[in-house]
Amino acid sequence: MKPLATILLDHGSGGRASQELIRNLFLPHLDNPVLACMEDSALVDTGAGRLAFTTDSYVVDPIFFPGGDIGRLAVNGTINDLAMRGARPICLSLALILEEGLPMEDLQRIILSVQAACRGADVPVVTGDTKVVPRGKGDKIFINTSGIGLVDGDVQISAMNARPGDAVILSGSMGDHGITILTQRAGLSLQGDLTSDTMALHRLVRKMLDEAPGAVHTLRDPTRGGVATSLNEIAEAARVSVELEEGDIPVKPEVGAACEILGMDPLYLANEGKLLALVDKDHAGRVLDIMRSLPEGADAAIIGRVTAGPAGRVVLKTIAGGARIAPSLTGEPLPRIC
């Protein structure tokens, strides 16, 4: 196949095309052992402890949506990437690319939202940058947040640590963020209150790690590409298979209804306040109880298990009794979801 000559929207999907760009262009040239891990955060050893370091640019459209806005998303998303390595988030950076003509009122509203999210999470913005591009060379506002976290000496969370037998736990319902953005963008008004699930998960993770030490092997927040893509990445990194029980996967009725109307599969929709935990099966019940004791994990459920099947395979056992393979996302159903 001839290599692609230009960047496609698909390269930003978080699915297969994104992964190919990373593997074929970024990793070969920027290679080093830390980057090669391809986790939500990098772990850097400073000699005086381990740091988690992560970065994400947010280009969501629309910038305001039910349940949040680009500012809140940018704070929570980066905190979550740190938490998925078991890190305690300590600070964030905030870099804005503004389009000339952005209403000052919109910027103020977004900064207030950043403030509220930082206060709520107790993680400060300590450094920032502002650039302005001429009208038509950007789109209202793009935000990059990077974050630093501290990783306790005994914490070892990695996609590579998933093992056959592990329970797959999802912290709550699927697809809320993705379907909210999709309906907003399409100008649809559907029955039921669709709202983004954007939420910081570091306290939930802290409680899981503190109260069930050693039980959690892998954490991942299923954002772009959804639960199916995240599990494919984990299954590949750990050289295992994953079996999901369709009937056990929490989906809100209004999200399910919207997905049916729009022909979307909730397994591939983005989430911004949910995590997947792969947990030692003997401690899965305990971890589930811990998760359900906090609002962030109130709807947590065991949705499947890790098996010793072919590396990188995710199988969905359907309610009807069949089974189908759920590969990584291909194509880009919804650009600028986050």
Add this chain to the structure above:
Amino acid sequence: MKPLATILLDHGSGGRASQELIRNLFLPHLDNPVLACMEDSALVDTGAGRLAFTTDSYVVDPIFFPGGDIGRLAVNGTINDLAMRGARPICLSLALILEEGLPMEDLQRIILSVQAACRGADVPVVTGDTKVVPRGKGDKIFINTSGIGLVDGDVQISAMNARPGDAVILSGSMGDHGITILTQRAGLSLQGDLTSDTMALHRLVRKMLDEAPGAVHTLRDPTRGGVATSLNEIAEAARVSVELEEGDIPVKPEVGAACEILGMDPLYLANEGKLLALVDKDHAGRVLDIMRSLPEGADAAIIGRVTAGPAGRVVLKTIAGGARIAPSLTGEPLPRIC
């Protein structure tokens, strides 16, 4: 005066309008002692040592220019922001916002340039992110790099530490980057080889701090807004005045000639491989010798001194024997300079 209703290009100039946005909107809402320092990097105490943390988005237009490109700029610029707090840079993040349709060849060229800059500086990219926006919603490529550095226990570099009597040292000639971008953008072909000075300065800083411990009070790389704006910021932070000798300020003949033709003042042009050092006067000669011993500081010169005059004032003593105040940049002569 009525507050502005929209974002102007001027808000991204790095000059007075940028500072007002920071003071009136960002600081009041995101306030914390670390952010309030408003230095090139934040210093964060982890309990096991001090970290420097910085972020910058690069939106330079054109993305390729004589002497570099947006990739090289993004690596060197963020390394320099760490170095300006006396930190040893340990790692970078790399977040790309790509416009649909960007030629893959351009992306490859930029990634190779990032690779070369990282290798040259011996600072790896350890984490990254890629987003794609539809055609017309961005402009080819925007890059955010954030960086982490370690700060030795005895290092205390800050704009607030400048003291009356300090020598003001500039590490080399002024305006090379700004005038290069300006002429490229205008499609001008002028006599002489104008090239960007983009360069990593962390080794220069290391040598200055190691070989003249305690002598350097303040470091700043005069990027957007140029030398005049950086010195205004320092003079304000340290509650001092600065006197510059116009005749001692190094400007390359071709840069000087281009500035005359274009009506630009080199004092306000961006630099991407130069630093200002405010140094104890008794050690200024020694620091100058150290700087000149490395290629990055070969053309270093003492260009003025700190005085006990009115806080925040920068005075330029002209070659003709007069004196004029050199305020912070107002207006935006050149959007998307970095």
